Amino acid sequence: MLVRALAALRGAQFLLWLAVLPMRTLPDRHTGVIVGGYVVAALFAAVMFGVGIRRRFLSSRWIAADVALAVLYAVVVSRSYPPADAASITNWVIPPLCGVTVTAAIYGGRHRFPAVAVVVSSWIAGAWPALGTANGQELISNATMMTVFAGVAGLTGRLLLRAAHAADSATDRAVRAEHQAARSKERAEQALEFHDSVQATLDMIASGRYPERKNRWLAQREADFLRVLTTSRTNGDRAELATALARMIRDHPAQELIGGGVESRIDTLPSDLPADVVEALTKGAREALTNVVKYARTDEVCVTAATTERGGVRVAVIDQGVGFDVANRSPGLGTTRSIKRITELGGAVDIDSAPGEGTTVEMTWAG
Template sequence: MTTEVAPFGVDPSRNVRATVSQASVERAFAILLAVFAIGFGAVNVTTVLNQQRFLDVTGGVVLPVALAAAFMLVGVSVFVPRLVQPAQIVTALLFLVVLVVWPFTVERPLVGQQPWPWFICNVGTVAAAMGFATWRAVVYTAVVPVVYAVIRLTPAGGDAGVLRAVVDGVFIGILGGAALALIVMLRRAAAAVDSAQATAVRRYSHAIREHATEVERIQVDAIVHDSVLTTLLSAARADTPDGRMLSARMARNAIDHLAAAGDTPEDVPPVRLAELRARIAQAVDELAVPVTVRLGAISSRTVPAAVADALASAALQAAVNSVQHAGPTASRWVTVDHTAGVVRIEVGDDGVGFDQAAIPAERLGVRRSILERVASAGGAARIDSAPGSGTRVVLTWPAPGAGEQ
């Protein structure tokens, strides 16, 4: 027994996961920043220790320890998602503070040396690109290279000269700008993917609601036509005791059908094929003309109650149509069998036949009560008929290609 497939495929909100989503991109950003921050911080430890003799306590101890704590917070945020953005913002702001106060922490000129913040400049710009809004990140990425270039022009920054200071500032700006552009593009692409997936889920839900409404409408139409209208027509034509008795039986069946329409599938147990054939035989036996029930090969398998109701009702409607339109001399038969996992019901006659294309659109008997009723239960219905060649209505469940239910 295979799992029943939803009418519109697998629910994307449960089983479809986008390859790139905003959440996955943000997680990747958090991990990469943590790796870069801790890695560059560890590599820069030796430089910080070597420059201790040029710095006061603030530049040599307080600022490095504060940045190290910020880097560790970035690492911890990988495991605590609510800390990701605060850690990124703290790191970016703290690095900018280090640059701004750097000249005031240097006690002896750094001749021929790069200030140790140089080696982690891009950790600050990347943290700003990830933690700030885009326009704030752009401002940050523009300010940091300028501040560092100014520092490099002073003895506290190594007195590197204009050309060297400009080159260092441009280098920081290029790397920071490239990282910012990449981050913004990836975030927008991920947001577009999330939006497309949300739209697909909304459309799927809307289609499911429409499908459920259509199935219910088909069921109500079929019940009204099969049970109510047919009973009323029969009662209107009943001018003999037998006719009135048949109308009374049809009225009882109509009441039973309307009562059963309120049952949920869980309320009714599955129906064996032998019971289904007996139900069809009993129903056609009450018609005004004889209908032969042929014995086909059936097994002990069962079908859902809703499927049994749909097949039995569609078969009865096909037999009623034959009684009404095939002609008084026609022979009629019904066959129920089960072969290769498919339930097959054939209702046929050798009467006058008809042209399906000529059926008016307002006639519900064939379209609602047979074709759409069986299709809504997961089966298929086929009508073979032509003027003068009789009619064969073939009902199969499950529908070809649907697999065993």
């Protein structure tokens, strides 16, 4: 905000001379110096503030260069005018010099007082011949104006910068507190999740209620579930689709009704999917698993989920069962209502099957 305001101020100060110029006549002898100095100073200010706006800050090096150039044109250009005009509005250096002192007072750091003093002193030295003319008092009033404006701007700028730094610090503390609260909430949810699922299964295994083969299957099921919960993250945020699919696969009857259980291959998924998309994909995968139990007559089924090249998601249920002729079988209620629900949200469904070659139900959502 400060850099943009200072850029607007400096631009207005340079434009002021263009408004005055038609009403005055430039000295023939030094017109090139006056106009050339104006062009150089204006171009430098444009570059400096362009860089400052892009970086959102004016560095000490830019301030030093701005002051050095101001000292040069304060003396050279002012001496190029006749003494009677050196301290008048005809001299274009007066408004930009005021802008230089204001900028130096705000961004000059510990050198702001010397910088302002050097600029004001250069102005006095350059326009000194005007002291003995009718415009002599303008020399003193302009020097006073530069000094006072610099003092007010420096104080105001420091207050604004302090307020900005305080606001940044408060925002950082609030963000850290929010993240800490979110992590605490997530840890509590994970603890409850583990207690209600994994820990309960481990307790049953430890009690010896199931045969060894059943224990191995239960342990593998919980290991797959934990793997998804702990790895399915994007930029530290939990991917709700991965979590929802993991819960669905863990609790689906297919885990016990299919001899080999349900294999899951869930990669890192986007964490910002809409809730209705997560629900549609999860319910579609659950219905596809239910169809495997009902019709596929197989011990091999796998649920996969991955991110597409364009940032969408693809969920597939693949079995090695008896398959069917897609062209000659009308879709049932579960297929039209659950599996194909994702199409209502802009997604797509592809069912690939043939007798004796298994079935693949693939649902995609491109975002």
